[in-house]
Amino acid sequence: MTTPEWAPEHEVTAELASTLIAQRFHELRGAPVERLATGWDNTVFLVGGEWVFRFPRRRIAVPGVEREIAVLPVLAPRLPLPVPVPRFAGEPSDDFPWPFWGARTIRGRELADVRPPDGERAALAAATGAFLRALHDPVLARDAGGGLPLDPMDRADPAIRAGRTFGRLDALTALGVWKRDEAVTAYLTEALGRTAPGGDPVIVHGDLHVRHLLLAPDGRAAGVIDWGDVCVADPAVDLSLAYAGFTGAAREAFLAAYGPVPPEREAAARTLALNLSATLAEYAASTGRKALLAESLAGLRRAVGE
Missing domain, CATH: 3.30.200.20 (Phosphorylase Kinase; domain 1)
Incomplete structure (x- = not known):
């Protein structure tokens, strides 16, 4: 075994x-x-x-x-x-x-546990976008990023991340929790030919997904935890949450608070959203975490949607 x-x-x-x-x-x-x-x-x-x-x-x-x-x-x-x-x-x-x-302690519950309806995530999304705008400030990178590694897990590289996602999806299919989705397969296949976004690296959380954003009882953002992957990288590494955690009006609120995201950065962020969602779903299915599984599978669908 x-x-x-x-x-x-x-x-x-x-x-x-x-x-x-x-x-x-x-x-x-x-x-x-x-x-x-x-x-x-x-x-x-x-x-x-x-x-x-x-x-x-x-x-x-x-x-x-x-x-x-x-x-x-x-x-x-x-x-x-x-x-x-x-x-x-x-x-x-x-x-x-x-x-x-x-x-x-930071009082709050994981987004993956709370699972508010997609239509009730706009305020949370806006606060998260504003948080990342501050974290990704180039001035902060100059002041505090000198000793941090440069994207050590290649999370901003869509070709690498797409290549590692197909096996995760196969595992989900074998576990009986996922049926193959043509939109997801097509997006990942296209991502195999993409290159990482250009631009100067900024400080990123490095592993910003639905377990690491905490919610207050009123559904608003309470804090961001688990910074073990903090590094300098392209902002796409953190912007993956905009595509795995939010959709529709909530994603619009996130991006309005954060600022413009060029197409190549969006593509890298969506690809990483698929990779992280598939990884979390496999972990959740294998360890009996029902709420995390449901949220992660929803993240796969959000990542290729509007």
Whole structure:
């Protein structure tokens, strides 16, 4: 049996997290620790009802954890939505071989869990577009982007991303959750002949999808989390959310707040939207996450629609 890509190399339990935190941060000794969320690369715990701690699950995530610790305190004051700001940074030890960090919690639920109707996403979309306009400011890249890698996962390259998506869709078909869609196949086939957009790179979140945008109880944007893939790249890397998460009037509101997106950047963003949606859908189908599966499959349809 093939080991899933998201299988942990180190699984941190609530008990271990409590021990590691108490050893390093005495003010948090005795605070209750409960598992909050699990992703491909990190396990997240709520500590004392106030702090969120992220522990890597796989070695590949460690450089991202280190970037979050270094960069998020610089980015946070420059952005219009809350992002995590590491307050506690844990060093590797014999008990746990990798760094980890804790920040004050951002209250909200993942877009993938809330799943508001498409027709009720305009305010959320507008706030997200304005957030990305600030994040993608070239001045911010000059001020804070010097130590960040350049698109290390080639997410702005539509040919590469399209080529990696066909297998994901085949897996979804084999799992019985997806029927082949001619519009999706045609778009990906065309994308195989496209090149990455030109232009100067900006700071990007790097993995901005429906799990990483948090919603407040009123449906508005509450914050943006999980910055392990922060890097410098073409803005298309983040604009994929405009096409996977929004459609119709909501997408128009996003783009009105963000600004013009040239055709080659739109094509790269749509291609990445297909890739991320297919990847999330395979993960969700394989791990029993029904809401994420439904949202990700909807993202595939949105990405090739208006």
